[in-house]
Amino acid sequence: MRDVVQLVRNGPSALFFEQSLDSRLISKLLFSILLTGAAQSHAQSPLNQYLDEAMMRNPALSAAGQDVEAERQRLDNLRARYYPSLSLSARISVSEGGRTIDFPAGTLLNPVYQTLNAQAVAMGQPARFPTVQNQSIPLLRPTEQDTRLQLRGPLYEPVLNQQVQAQKEALNAQEAARQQVREELTRDLQVAYWQMAQSQARIDVLKASQKALQENRRVNDALYKSGETTLDAPKRALAELLDVEVQLSDAIKQRKLAQELFNTLRFVTVDSPVELPDETLQDNTLQALTDLLRPSETEARSAPEITRLQRSLAAQTAALGAAQATYKPSLGYLIEGGYQGRDYSTGPNTGFATASVVMNWTLADGGVRNSEASRARAQLNALAARAAQVSRQLLLARSQARENLLVSLNAIPARKAQQDAAQESLRIVTRKRDAGEATQIEFLSSEQAATRARLALSAAVHQARIDHAIWQYHNRDIPELQALQGVAP
Structure with a gap:
């Protein structure tokens, strides 16, 4: 930091900075540089590479993309019905009697x-x-052939118009569903990654404690053999060592499970190696990390769940319009040309051509159309009620995610202070033990407190990262939707 200050004050603009920058402004500048470095380090972590890899390999995301393509092809199919169709039909018949x-x-x-x-x-x-x-x-002629070209197309199709509109919204809803799968995959990958890092940090702390306790057991065994201590000292040392080894086995198991989940989401073999970040839990880095992970409302995006429901509502509204449009007539045209006769010989009076305008209007159907319209209306109301419920649930989840993240961030400085105090106490007790001024019970108690403090700080830091990943997923601009009271027929 001092080098940066010296560079700023002695550069080409030294006079300007000398007049305008005081110590407070310089402190803010240095803190922003530190925070920017932490953000760049966060952006360049191996996790981003794993995220890009998972986006290309994950089968769930690939399936969602294929669902979008299927909806797009269906929309193209409906739009193609506006264009005329040309068909060739040929028939040859042999009859008797x-x-x-x-x-x-x-x-x-x-x-x-x-x-x-x-x-x-x-x-x-x-x-x-x-x-x-x-x-x-x-x-019946003994032999007969009929060959014709038919050109047909719509002139007025009210049902088709509504079907195209409904399919447009269905395509938008499916794209929102794909985005939801992508964001859920990102959240799950981040949570699994930081859970694995949390377990690995726990393993490192427990291994360091295991080495200290192994040495402590060796010393107590030697003291007991030389008659300088009682039997309870080596037994207590063994008990503490076994307890740490059990915790270490549990941490290894948790890391393995998190790694298997992470690699499964990446769609690679479950035992594929994963590179974890090498973080130092110092005061400056912890402060920068806390500021980086602090929740910000300005980064809120639209929720794909709400977008999907809104587009589905629009699609269902168009489907209701399509059901109601069946009460209207439809118009189309048909142009035919060809030739027919006993055989395929051409000549006078063998060719023909016709042009027709065809109207189709269902006047009565026993209530079939009315039933379809009522069903579409009920589905629309049900979807609106579901959208209102999901909106409330997302608002609640966002609030809970924010509060959890704030609690995790507030726990970091508290756990750091506890670790500093425990480390200092362990250092003093260790010196007293070596000088013969502290009992074995005091050393083991201090060692346990230091281990618990290191584990608590590591867990707090990684829990903050996990809660931040969950907060990023839930930090959305969520409108409060209301259920429909009814739809006009």
Whole structure:
């Protein structure tokens, strides 16, 4: 810090700084530099690399992305229905039997023809009219083909308009759901990471205490063998050592579980190594860390849970509009062209072309449309009530997360003061023990207090980081939604 002050005062702008910077301003400047360094160290921690890696590998986030793509394709499908569709249809048929139309041509014409032929013969002329057979015309042709192009499209589709709007909102809701999965994954990764760091710090403290207690046991065993102490001293030393070893085993187990959870979220093997931060719990770094983790309301973002519910409400409103739009008629057009006949030979009178405007209007359906509209209205009211409930729950969770973080931050200086006091007491008792002025019970008690103080400070620091990760997740701009009282039909 002194080097920075000297650089500021002796630089090119020394005169300006000499006149305008007092000791208080310099202190603020140095503190801001320290805080910026802590923030940069926090931003460059290995955790950020693990977060980026998890965002690319996590299957839950990948599945959420595919759900978004599915909703987008469905929206494209609905929008494509506004455009005309062109289709080719071809049919060839072979038939036999079936109904016929009988035309008695011979019965009607042959008597007349016979009379005319008789008159012609009587006049010396040849017979001029043939004998006609009765006709039987089949309704089914023995062979027939029909080939046509059809162009059709909508002119007025009120249901389709509402369906497209509903799908737009459904897509937005699914994107909010993906963002929710991403933020939940970030929170879970951060919590698991700092739980692992907390367990590792606990392991380091307990291992250091274990070494001290092992040496203490060795000394007490030697003193007992030489007759300078009673049997209770080595037994107490052994008991304290075993207790620390049990705590160490529990800390190792907790670290393993946290590492397995963290690697599972990263979607790598559970025993993959994880790099943990190397933090020093000094007064200056603890103060910078406390200021860095302090909750700030200005960083609040919109909650994806609320965004998802709001978009779902809009989608359900459009779905209700689609159900009500079924009472309206729809208009479309159909243009056809092609040719048909007994075979595929072309010629006069084989081609055709038609153009039609088609209206479809359901006048009565036994209450089917009314039931669909009522169901959509009930779903809308249920969704609105659920949104109001989730809004209250998120407000409560944000308040609890903020209070938990504040309590954790306030615990850090208290735990640091306890550790300093315990370390100083242990240092004094150790010197007294070496000089023969302190009993073994006093040393063990001081060692226990120092170990508990170191564990408490480490736990407080990492608990603050865990609570900060939870606070970051819950620090949202949450509107207080109200349940709908009803929807106009």
